[in-house]
Amino acid sequence: MTNGGVSRAEYCVIACAEAWRGGGEILASPMGVIPSVGARLARRTFAPDLLLTDGEAMLVGADGEREGWLPYRQHLALVTGGRRHVMMGASQIDRYGNQNISCIGDWQRPTRQLLGVRGAPVNTLNNPTSYWVPKHSRRVFVERVDMVCGVGYDRAAAAGPSATRFHRIPRVVSNLGVFDFATPDHAMRLASLHPGVTVDEVRAATAFDLAAPDDGIPYTREPTDGELRLIREELDPKGLRNREVGG
Template identity: 75%
Template sequence: MTTDGITRAEYCVVACAEAWRDNGEVLASPMGLIPGFGARLAKRTFSPDLLLTDGEALLVGLDGRPEGWLPYRRHLTMVTGGKRHVMMGASQIDRYGNQNISCIGDWRRPARQLLGVRGAPVNTLNNPVSYWVPKHSPRVFVERVDMISGVGYDHAVGPYHRLPRVVTDLAVLDFATPDHAMRLASVHPGVTVDDVRAATGFELVIDGEVPTTRRPTAEELRLIREVVDPRGLRDREVRA
């Protein structure tokens, strides 16, 4: 619990929700508990036009009930036309946003096999992709990823490639720099810039005084605690 009575997890939910601010009518595809709560919070507040899906073949409303059919061919049209904004995880991510979820070590003889490349290349090249990292550490934030799954700014092609933000349990990061190197955008309450630096395996861009992550409004807190996540599952993923 932070000094203002708001948990670190609740700051993370709001920080994830902010990824979809001003997105308009796009398909929000959050992967993970905190991003899922963030997408639902965004739709209930400042991004009411967001489309939510059950992850299979339906568009769903705020209550989880079906509102429309989303067959695979329509889903692919949205994916390849910049009309979806994904928030994925990352086993590794580097300063330019290259992401790895495939393997650790040389891909020909990996020390550890992970999920595989999956849809990460298509996601990152064809629609906006943000990232959620529940444990910020030098093992995740690396100088160079072992294999590129999601494509970063130094390898990107295509008109829809965009990496709006990276949210972690410590901070919010973005790529709002001339060469699209990762920048420390804000730190969560109780976290210092030095804490984030120590947990990052490369030199972050620090642009002047780093602000504190936006505080949830009273209404956002009510929605998180009473409507979006009344069971408090968020605190299992992010502990103070």
């Protein structure tokens, strides 16, 4: 626990929730416990128009109760029209936001087989895609990904307007801080530190040079008392968030 009893996991929930601030009536597709709690928290507080799903064919509320049916045709329309914001995981991610969840090592003879490309190219080229990394390390934040699954800013730009129309990576959240791409060349920037984390700690856990704001690096915002109550008592009363991050 840090900062008067707020855990690192709860700062991560807040950071993930903020990814959907100001998005309006869009479909949230969080992957992982903390992104899911974050999306539900956003819906319950500052993003009431956010759409949540059960992962299949139903729209649900922040309490998990069914609110409506989401036909697959409509789901695809949201996906391909930039009206969904996904928060995926990343086995590797580089300075321009290229993401790998497929394999480690050479593609023809990998040292480790992972999930596969899955829907990462479609996600990144058709709607905003953020990332959640529960264990920030140089093995994840790499100079160059072994295989591109999610498309980063450099590769989207090289592919031209058809690839950049809806391409956007709003943020990367890890157990150490929040990162964005608000730089002239869209290289990753350290946007905020979670309380208790130092800049040196983040840089030591990252295999490439990180940009930083000119006016100093802020801390991830504090949760309100109401947000903490929702997280602890209603959205994640079993404390599953702490298993994903730790203290």
